[in-house]
Amino acid sequence: MRPSRPARLPRGLAQVTIALLAFGAGNGVAAERSAAxxxxxxxxxxxSVDDARFNLQMEGIAEALEDPGVVAAMTGNPGGTLFAMVTWADRAGLALAWRRIATRADARAVAAEVRATPRQSGEFTCVGQMFRTVVASVIPTLPMPADRIVVDVSGDGIDNCTDADSLASDRAALLATGATINGLPILVPGENDVVGAGAYRAPGYGLQATPLPQERIDLVQWYRANVVGGPGAFSLTAAGYADFSMALKRKFIMEVSDMGCRR
Known part of the structure; x- marks a missing residue:
């Protein structure tokens, strides 16, 4: 008795199937339907971020991406974790476009790209401009749907580019996309112990009082009031740039695992 032959797919369906398999094999992002x-x-x-501080930030992000706990959280999600990096000062730019981290090798590759990121120059701290860039140029380029979008904002100063009403509007527009904004204020003793009360002047306002908070508050309070927002939003503090990597590891695990708490 001759062995039976496997059933053949109709010619057109077979061609489509082969094409989809080939596309999925060559494109890790396209092979998944969504990410968590x-x-x-x-x-x-x-x-305020000199070369040494910039390098500490890039190394801190890379080290976090190589941390076993972070890797386990990122790769344990269905579809892996989509990762992008924005650097911002006067303007904001997409320093690293969307990457999917679904394996340890993916995480190592992204960490290497982070370490190789050139420094963007800039003078001012334009948080509102960064919010607008994420809304206009980062979220719309997601390569697949995501159950949650988290924007992780780190910095050592308040916005000194935008009036208070515009900053609130920019933040609201980002939150309207469904994103959660988490904060990582970097505290540098003697530099940013107190913000507001004229401690900073916004460019374009000359000798006028800054339109930013007039009361004396610390950077953590300012982040909570003007940056953090959305479902499960929270803020962690880095005790200086040397603590950035350790704080970021904790933060990544909380963000990716959806362990955040309301402020």
Whole structure:
């Protein structure tokens, strides 16, 4: 008795199937239908961030991506974790377009790209401009749907580019996309112990009082009031740039695992 032959697919269906398999094999992002979380890491590179501090931030992000706990959280999600990085000062730019981290090798590859990121120059701390860039140029380029979008904002100063009403409007527009905004204020003793009360002047306002908070508050309070927002939003503090990597590891695990708490 001759062995039976496997059933053949109709010619047209077979061609489509082969094409889809080939496309999926060559494109890890396209092979998945969705991801549990899309994480935008948004990094302050303004004048207060010198070369040493910039390198500490890039190394801190790379080290976090190589941390076993972070890798387990990112790769344990269905579809992996989508990752993008924005650097911002006077303007904001997409320093690293969307990457999917579904394996340890993916995480190592993205960490290497982070370490190789050139420094963007800039003088001012334009948080509102960064919010607008994420809304206009980052979220719309997601390569697949994500159950959650998290924007992770780190920096060592308040916005000194935008009036208070415009900043609130820019933040509201980002929250309207369904994103959660988490904060990582970097505290530098003697530099940003107190913000507001004229401690900073916004460019374009000359000798006028800054339109930003007039009361004396600390950077953590300012982040909570003007940056953090959305479902499960929270803020963690880095005790200086040397603590950035350790704080970020904790933060990544909380964000990717959806362990955040309301402020």
């Amino acid at each position: 979380v899309a994480l935008v890491v948004s990094v302050d590179v303004s004048q």
